[in-house]
Amino acid sequence: MAVNDDYLPCKSYAGQEADPKNEGFTVFQDKKTKKYYFALVDNEGNVLLKSEGYVDLKSRKNGIASVIKNKSIDGRLSVEKDKKKFFVVLKAGNNKEIARSCNFTSELEAKNAIEKIASKESVAEVVSAGVSTNMLASLDGFLNVGDYLDKARIWDSYGITGFVKFQGEDDKYYFGVYNPDATLYLRSLGFMTEDERDNTFDLMESTILLEENYKIENLGGKYYAVLFEESEILAISPDFNSFIEAFVTTPGGRPKETIGTMF
Incomplete structure (x- = not known):
């Protein structure tokens, strides 16, 4: 910009x-x-x-x-x-x-x-709370976990990162975030344009280490770490069998000494 x-x-x-x-x-x-x-x-x-x-x-x-x-x-x-x-x-x-x-x-x-x-005080949009407080209503728009793996990683001035961007077989644009062991940490929705994907990627990158930007949500008996900004879901984790399994993957649940080594 x-x-x-x-x-x-x-x-x-x-x-x-x-x-x-x-x-x-x-x-x-x-x-x-x-x-x-x-x-x-x-x-x-x-x-x-x-x-x-x-x-x-x-x-x-x-x-x-x-x-x-x-x-x-x-x-x-x-x-x-x-x-x-x-x-x-x-x-x-x-x-x-x-x-x-x-x-x-x-x-x-x-x-x-x-x-x-x-x-300057700014008041963001207030979203009315319904019966459910879940931000993640369904997995529509997300690919299966395996579809985000084994992609070419992004390089920056410090070297290789844990970020990937790619176009899926459905012609939509996605990004993913890998753990240090190359498993999937976060996955994005599919976007119709590269610009839309890249704008959400930039917002994700600026919030990914902020523990207050995560929620753990239950959908269909599985638990997901949800990275969000205001009312917007930026990316979600793979599914876990328990709340604690999902929580310990986030900045708020990981040991503090490991936070700086993420991604």
């Missing part, structure tokens, strides 16, 4: 319709690009942060959730300079840019904006 061409001019984000599901945000679709955008705004409607263009509503929703989660975390907001202009950039835990501010003429103005952005 660091490419400036992914953003519209700041005036395009001004005066847009309030997001009914996320207080403090505005949302719109640009008529020219046909992409979906959001902005974090102050109480007067001034743009604090603007988004890139998303190809679908679900991806934009994930972007808003990522802003809400990351903007108050120390070190995620920073000031960058482009020629004579300064702007604030918000990045996720994986160092990927999520959103940026409008331009400022001085570094001091940009630094003052960081405090305003970080302290």
Whole structure:
């Protein structure tokens, strides 16, 4: 998202319709690009942060959730300079840019904006609780565990990772996360486009070590570790026969000394 061409001019984000599901945000679709955008705004409607263009509503929703989660975390907001202009950039835990501010003429103005952005209260969508509190209603959309195994792993600047991305025989796009012993830790749903898959992958990567982003759920007598963000399931584990078997695979259940060696 660091490419400036992914953003519209700041005036395009001004005066847009309030997001009914996320207080403090505005949302719109640009008529020219046909992409979906959001902005974090102050109480007067001034743009604090603007988004890139998303190809679908679900991806934009994930972007808003990522802003809400990351903007108050120390070190995620920073000031960058482009020629004579300064702007604030918000990045996720994986160092990927999520959103940026409008331009400022001085570094001091940009630094003052960081405090305003970080302290801006945002209320995410509240999902009504029904009879069941399960997020995982079925396994529809997930492949069998074996279908995620033996895929080419992703390499980054540190070497080989435990992450895989692939296209299934159904032509949908998936990702998986391997344990150190090459068994499957987490698996994704199938997505219609690579962009949609990659947006969810990025959100998964920024939350995978956060124990508060996991739930253990029972579905059909089996237990699953569910990684989520707000009301969105990002990935699920294989099935287990007991709650404790599923729990000990998550950051909250693993010995603390092993957390840094995951993936």
